[in-house]
Amino acid sequence: MSAGELLGQIADVGRDTRRGGYSRHAFDAPERELRTWFVERAQRLGLDVETDRNGNLWAWWGAPGPDAVVTGSHLDSVPGGGAFDGPLGVSSALDAVESLQDKGFRPAKPVAVVVFAEEEGGRFGVPCLGSRLLTGSIDADRALALRDPDGVTFAEAAAATGLDAGRVGADPERLGLIGRFVELHVEQGRGLIDLGSPVAVGSSVIAHGRWRFSFTGQGNHAGATRIADRADPMLPAAGTVLAVRRLARGREDARATVGRLVPTPGGTNVIASTVDLWLDARVPGAETPELVEEITVAAREAAGSEGCELAVTRESYSGDVVFDEPLRRALGEWLGGPPELPTGAGHDAAILAGFVPSGMLYVRNPTGISHAPDEFAEDADVAAGARALTEVLERLAK
Known part of the structure; x- marks a missing residue:
């Protein structure tokens, strides 16, 4: 057959x-x-x-x-x-x-x-x-x-x-x-x-690898919480997605993608308490970890500006x-x-x-x-x- x-x-x-x-x-x-x-x-x-x-x-x-x-x-x-x-x-x-x-x-x-x-x-x-x-x-x-x-x-x-x-x-x-x-x-x-x-x-x-970026803020009510009082992890997560594209564009033949983003608890009328996103990064040679480090710096800055914390975990990597x-x-x-x-x-x-x-x-x-x-x-x-x-x-x- x-x-x-x-x-x-x-x-x-x-x-x-x-x-x-x-x-x-x-x-x-x-x-x-x-x-x-x-x-x-x-x-x-x-x-x-x-x-x-x-x-x-x-x-x-x-x-x-x-x-x-x-x-x-x-x-x-x-x-x-x-x-x-x-x-x-x-x-x-x-x-x-x-x-x-x-x-x-x-x-x-x-x-x-x-x-x-x-x-x-x-x-x-x-x-x-x-x-x-x-x-x-x-x-x-x-x-x-x-x-x-x-x-x-x-x-x-x-x-x-x-x-x-x-x-x-x-x-x-x-x-x-x-x-x-x-x-x-x-x-x-x-x-x-x-x-x-x-x-x-x-x-x-x-070379390619996958990293998880976990942003932690303060879950709260979408209608009762003033913008000035929020620590919303969705904002640094969104900023990181944009930084991935911007920083990857600056390296020849780099590929970097956020294809999965998960807010918790995930309600429409709820400010998320945590947001996890997964980065897939691939650059020829030994530059993939360098690109990820640049992205991590941008993500930490975005998290700090919103009063959130960030943890980054490497889930896999192959040269x-x-x-x-x-x-x-x-x-x-x-x-x-x-x-x-x-x-x-x-x-x-x-x-x-x-x-x-x-x-x-x-x-x-x-x-x-x-x-x-x-x-x-x-x-x-x-x-x-x-x-x-x-x-x-x-x-x-x-």
Whole structure:
């Protein structure tokens, strides 16, 4: 079954009628339905499926062993995300395995399709959580204590799916099985539109991180409290949003975004007592923390002028990643010299790149839009991406 047909099978899972697009988050009902779908599809191909200690799914073609060729992506989404971000890589991997089986190929090395948990961080706030836990890039106790917007901890959600919270954390034995990792993903930008190519090889991922800014003031009555008597945390929060744009504009190729702001208690006729906002900042090189520090200074000044307090917490950070050069060069040669693309989007491949040779393939997105309902890929380009991944897996597994 082709990658496009596989995507069609899950097109109704997790549709978000309020936001548009899809909302599929770690261990929620839509994501669990997608996990069941993946297990069934993999087993139809004769693959042996297992869940690791961190909730990542592995479908093995051949007995698990060292120097394995691993591909895959994720099935979760951002709130109101597109249909391709994550599932395209998983569907293309299943398509590639089936294509190789149909031609009678027998891998000389183990091959695995992996589905990483909580790649987007849409539920517990930390992106690439499954791959970070696998590699030990995040402390297990910290991960287990993460809470979703309803107050459910990662430990509680994991336990509800049958995971043993006591075993969550770094898994060097499993990590040591990976010889090469290649992730296929829809492009999250317009590079391939401008280059006129259906497929590209990933070159690098720019540094990025997430920070929470918590402003504390005095909750009060919206009608009975004079303006002069207020300590309203909404004002410094709003000022910080504006400062993010102003300060990011002053740095070349910087990206900084406030996409989430939560006032407490959140009543229309109530002055908020606290306001939390989340900053996503990305700058090539080592300048991301410098930009965040500039934003923090502006936020503290805004908080002080309103009589409020500010606490800033770094929730995640990854430095610049350059994908493995020999693997990148080989991908280009095997695929006939497609363009190479850097990206500002994070991926599980970028987490693994610090531990095992990793690479990426991108499939053209004609809208240039991602993390939104308008994300798209043409059927012909989806097929081209699956063919490219098939070629790569065959070469690596010989």
